[in-house]
Amino acid sequence: MKSGDYLIVTLAAIMLIALYVNMWSAPQQAGDRVRIVAEGSEPIIAPLDRDHVYRIHGRLGDSVIEIHQGRIHFASSPCPGKQCIHAGWLERDGDFAACLPNGITVTVLGRNPRFDAINF
Amino acid sequence: MMRICHGAVLALAVIGLAACGRNAGEHSYRLFVFGTLVDITTYDAQRERSDRAVQQIEAAMQQIDHDWHAWRPGPFTELNARLAAGETVTLDTVALGQIRRAAQLSATSHDLFNPAIGKLIAVWGFHNDDAPSGPPPTPPQIYALLSARPTMKDLVFGDGNTLRSTNPSLQLDFGGYTKALAIDTAIAILQRHKIHNAIVNIGGDMRTIGRHGLRHWRIGIRHPQQPGAIASIETADDECIFTSGTYERYFEYQGQTYHHLIDPRNGQPARGVLSVTVLHKDPAVAETAAKAILIAGVSQWQYLAREMGVKQVLVIDQNMQFHATAQMASRVKFEITPTPDLNISKTVP
Numbered sequence: 001m002k003s004g005d006y007l008i009v010t011l012a013a014i015m016l017i018a019l020y021v022n023m024w025s026a027p028q029q030a031g032d033r034v035r036i037v038a039e040g041s042e043p044i045i046a047p048l049d050r051d052h053v054y055r056i057h058g059r060l061g062d063s064v065i066e067i068h069q070g071r072i073h074f075a076s077s078p079c080p081g082k083q084c085i086h087a088g089w090l091e092r093d094g095d096f097a098a099c100l101p102n103g104i105t106v107t108v109l110g111r112n113p114r115f116d117a118i119n120f
Numbered sequence: 121m122m123r124i125c126h127g128a129v130l131a132l133a134v135i136g137l138a139a140c141g142r143n144a145g146e147h148s149y150r151l152f153v154f155g156t157l158v159d160i161t162t163y164d165a166q167r168e169r170s171d172r173a174v175q176q177i178e179a180a181m182q183q184i185d186h187d188w189h190a191w192r193p194g195p196f197t198e199l200n201a202r203l204a205a206g207e208t209v210t211l212d213t214v215a216l217g218q219i220r221r222a223a224q225l226s227a228t229s230h231d232l233f234n235p236a237i238g239k240l241i242a243v244w245g246f247h248n249d250d251a252p253s254g255p256p257p258t259p260p261q262i263y264a265l266l267s268a269r270p271t272m273k274d275l276v277f278g279d280g281n282t283l284r285s286t287n288p289s290l291q292l293d294f295g296g297y298t299k300a301l302a303i304d305t306a307i308a309i310l311q312r313h314k315i316h317n318a319i320v321n322i323g324g325d326m327r328t329i330g331r332h333g334l335r336h337w338r339i340g341i342r343h344p345q346q347p348g349a350i351a352s353i354e355t356a357d358d359e360c361i362f363t364s365g366t367y368e369r370y371f372e373y374q375g376q377t378y379h380h381l382i383d384p385r386n387g388q389p390a391r392g393v394l395s396v397t398v399l400h401k402d403p404a405v406a407e408t409a410a411k412a413i414l415i416a417g418v419s420q421w422q423y424l425a426r427e428m429g430v431k432q433v434l435v436i437d438q439n440m441q442f443h444a445t446a447q448m449a450s451r452v453k454f455e456i457t458p459t460p461d462l463n464i465s466k467t468v469p
Binding site: 043079081090092094097114115118119120 | 156353
């Protein structure tokens with residue numbers, strides 16, 4: 001091989017390693033994250049270790065979702081049943097709460113999700 | 121120069137393969153249909169192909185929801201009204217086949233899966249997108265509906281795709297059975313798009329096909345009393361996992377909890393079992409067996425499982441005791457500690 005060949009092969013190998021790390025390694029965020037999905041909107045992905053209050057607009061009105069000390073919950077919601085609020089604080093990988101009348105879901109995401117889906 | 125070209129082609133191929141891998145990894149979608157969440161996950165399929173398939177699935181599911189909705193005015197409420205009026209109704213072959221299938225499953229469940237008791241479900245307040253607030257129906261109200269004994273045997277399937285009812289109290293309500301039909305429709309659409317590794321999950325009940333790359337799909341089974349999973353299953357290629365649970369829909373009235381799984385024998389919410397999980401190839405069988413076995417209760421669950429031909433069943437009773445068939449016991453992995461004792465059936469093969 002000529003020197004140019006070595007250069008190309010070396011570049012290919014570097015790119016392969018970079019792509020592998022980029023594609024297959026664990027997410028870069030520190031700690032666990034949460035995914036908030038409202039019908040018809042792009043999902044919000046947020047870290048669980050940063051306190052924040054989200055006001056999410058749904059079918060019926062605004063649901064207030066609070067992240068506090070590594071946990072997340074529905075603080076208030078315009079739905080009649082309030083089952084989303086009764087679900088309480090979520091903190092573990094895969095924990096999940098939904099306000100179906102308002103079309104909003106909250107899922108705690110781990111670094112390596114243990115399950116592909118939850119049956120209930 | 122040629123060799124440099126070869127090197128460049130190699131480098132581009134590496135990038136192309138890598139990019140292809142990223143594009144063809146896992147894609148997840150969340151829809152709101154049937155008053156619940158629909159989650160679709162594909163693996164090893166091109167993003168654009170997955171997107172197209174899911175668009176078609178969403179449209180198909182909305183059509184099924186419209187066509188079979190138990191209480192929103194539409195074709196199904198119209199069908200119920202005409203059957204109650206004693207009319208003979210002509211239906212298309214597909215719809216009639218689905219009603220006939222429901223009747224067969226109802227018969228094998230000894231009418232514990234009884235989709236003819238729509239009026240009873242309505243009087244409990246569950247014909248509403250939101251949980252009812254009570255009060256529960258009075259004993260005379262329940263007795264009036266039970267004494268008419270509506271079952272799927274009241275339906276007469278006639279020549280020329282016709283259907284009529286011999287019982288004016290019959291009101292069809294397919295509930296979860298409709299979702300089972302929708303799951304099959306969704307999987308068929310995915311397969312038409314050459315997507316062979318996927319999960320279609322409607323409100324927690326699902327069919328999985330293929331695998332997640334080198335491993336099986338891993339499904340957590342929700343704990344009936346707290347957040348998180350109680351157990352998990354690795355599903356085989358093309359398998360359904362359905363759970364009926366008393367925690368799914370319920371209301372509280374004067375300190376008493378009333379859930380949505382109504383026992384057609386007494387018109388009351390079924391007692392004794394918190395949840396039943398069934399694995400089966402056919403979502404309609406899995407759905408109806410889970411519901412019927414929950415209603416059958418702890419003393420009769422094995423009999424119902426045999427009658428309905430389901431061999432992979434997990435029952436969690438109200439005392440948090442676990443019962444399972446031998447085949448289910450060999451597959452289920454508990455995610456809680458200490459690992460609970462499992463009462464393994466000796467009578468279900």
